Amino acid sequence: MIHRWSIARRLFVANLLFVLALTAVVGTAAFVDARDRTYDETGRRMAALAVSIADNPLVLQAAASPDPSARLQPYALKVMDNADADFITIMAPDRTRWTHPLHEEIGQPYIGSISDALAGHVFTEITAGTLGPSVRTIAPVKAADGSVKALVAAGVTVRNIDVAVAGRIPALLVIAGGLLLGGSLTSWLLGRYLRGVTRGWGPEQLAQLFAYYESVLHSVREGVILIDSKGRVVMYNDQAAELLGLEPRDSGDDPANTPLLADLPLAPSLKNLFESGRAAHDEIHLTGSGVLVVNQGPAVGPGSRSGRPAAAFGTAVFGTVATIRDRTEIESLGTELETMRTLSDALRAQTHEHANRLHTMVSLLELGRTGDALDFATQDLELSQQLTDDMVSSVQEPVVSALVMGKAAEANERGVELAVQASGAAGAAGLAVQDLVTILGNLLDNAIDAAADAPAPRRVELQVNSHDGGLEITVQDSGKGIEPGAVDDIFRYGFSTKEAGPFGRGLGLALVKQAVQRLAGTMTITNSGGTGGARFHIVLPAPDPHSLPEEHA
Known part of the structure; x- marks a missing residue:
């Protein structure tokens, strides 16, 4: 049952029990201290009374008389009343009482220790006598030569001392009640605070909840x-x-x-x-x-x-x-999907173009112009093959070559001339093809869009230079260019000079910058002077041969 209690309830009960125990200990200690102080004060008062009586010359003179009780009994009764003592017993060194509150006890032997007093010392003890347990002090009555001639015992019964102690109990109860009330109130306030913080849950529930959260957090x-x-x-x-x-x-x-x-x-x-x-x-x-x-x-x-x-x-x-x-993998898949879409559009455009060219060649053959038909087919094949051979030899990535050819077909459909110039060899070996597709695809898309919106001549130039130091890519369009103040903003996600589409704008160039940084490359942007368009120049260093995978080594 206890394990279902909340932390607040457990703390309240524990603190309340602690306060109760503390109150009992403090109350008992205070009571014992008050009793001991009362006994000590009574002992000191009786010692002063017994010594003062023993020093009175009357006692020494009466002790030498034939009937000491006749002179000392009235004196002892008077002093006992004035000093608030329960008994004053003056006795001979052989314990014979000369005075006592009870007249019949006169002449009887004193009950108690007198050895220290006979040796000349004053001492206090708690012992039982004819009146019951009492706190008493015995003092010697000495002659001029130091000999003990009589003894004086003054005391107060324990019953009367306990009555005095009982008079202090209300104050002790008030102190104990204050401790109990203050501790209980503190426990309640602390329990209320913890109940709000822990939602009333117990430590086992909190530990279980923490374990669940920890597992979920890391899984x-x-x-x-x-x-x-x-x-x-x-x-x-x-x-x-x-x-x-x-x-x-x-x-x-x-x-x-x-x-x-x-x-x-x-x-x-x-x-x-x-x-x-x-x-x-x-x-x-x-x-x-x-x-x-x-x-x-x-x-x-x-x-x-x-x-x-x-x-x-x-x-x-x-x-x-x-x-x-x-979202990096999603964007990578999106780039690959866009590449496949570009290739699909390129195949569609090429199919359309091949159909037109095929009809042209058929017409030339029907007209009997066989040589012209052969020259027309050969010229078209040489241009396509040259573009393919240059890109494959420079970049050594068929996917990139296919991307460029697809963009060329797309540009042709939009009335834009895509001029491609590729030189060098082997500089792109080891570069991630996904990053190359991201860089070329987005730069060509932006360049074709800019050129398509510009007046004729609409032209995009792509230069790919591959060498031992790496790969250089330059994309230049005949568009309106980039405002000088917007050069730093075009790579920021969400920034675009185009009209927002259904999926938003401003991601392409940001991905280009990210891919260039990932390949440890550099990129510069300028506005070309003659044609007025934007010019992107990218340098990608060749990877370290020792860090290449086995297929690139």
Whole structure:
């Protein structure tokens, strides 16, 4: 049953029991201390009384008389009343009482220790006599030569001392009650606070919930990063560390080593998003190695999300939670799909062109102009074959060659002349074909679009120069060019000078920049002087031969 209690209830019960035990211990200690102090005070008072009586010359004179009781009994009774003592017994050294509160006890032997007093010392003891247990002090009555002539015992019964102690009990009870009330109130307030913080769950439930969250956090394929309101990265899972290029961090690490968001090597757009704390839904951000889709929202209590009134601390905003998905593979697949679409369009265009050319050759043959038909077919075949041979020998990637041929067919359909010049050999060996397709495909798409919207002559020039140092790619169009102030913005995701389409714009050149950076290349942009279009010049260094896979070695 106890294991189902919440942390608040357990702490309340434990603290209440502790307060009860503390109150009992403190109360008992205070009572014992008060009793001991009362006994000590009574002993000191009786010692002073006994010594003062023993020093009275009357006692020494009466002890030498034939009937000491006649003179000392009235004196002892008077002093006993004035000094608030229960008995004053003056006795001979042989224990014979000369005075006593009970007249019949006079002449009887004294009950108690007298050895120390006979030796000339004053001592106090608690012992039982004719009146019951009492605190008493025995003092010697000494002659001028130091000999003990009589003894004086003054005391108060324990019963009367206990009555005095009982008079202090109400004050002790007030102190104990204050401790109990204060401790109980503190326990209740602390329990209420913990009930709000822990939602009334017990430690076993919290441990189980933490284990579930920990398992989910590290098993999902999405990256998760938690940032508090002070800009500290509280936690991120392994997938987030991989996507953001961070050092792996475990949730059990020392909280004192929690890194600050400003100190992490994040892409500027991601850092701005995390620092702003604003809500984000499927935002695309580019990093040095990938395309990330980010969602971000506030970290709040569950009450505010469900529409029900939030419990204590439920509506507090503890920071932000961001989830990160890798879209790099999707973009790569999209690029490959676009390449296949381009090739399909190229085949369709070529089929149409071949049909026209075939009809032309058939007509020439029907007219008996066999030589002209042969020259027409040979010329067309030589141009296509030359383009294919140049691209394959320079880039050594059939996919890239097919892409360029497809773009040439697409440009021809849109009334744009695509001039291709390829030179060199073997410089592109080892370069990722996906990155080359991304670079060439997006640059040619933008160049063809720019040239198609410009007045005649509409022309796009592609130069591919392959050498031992790497690969150089130049794409130039006859469009209106790029505004000087927009050169830095064209590579930013979402920026586009074109009309927005159904899937948005502004991703192509951003992917080109990312691919160039991934291949450790450089890119320069200028506006060509004569034709007025934009000119993109890219240099991709040749990979290290030792780092190439076996098929490229």
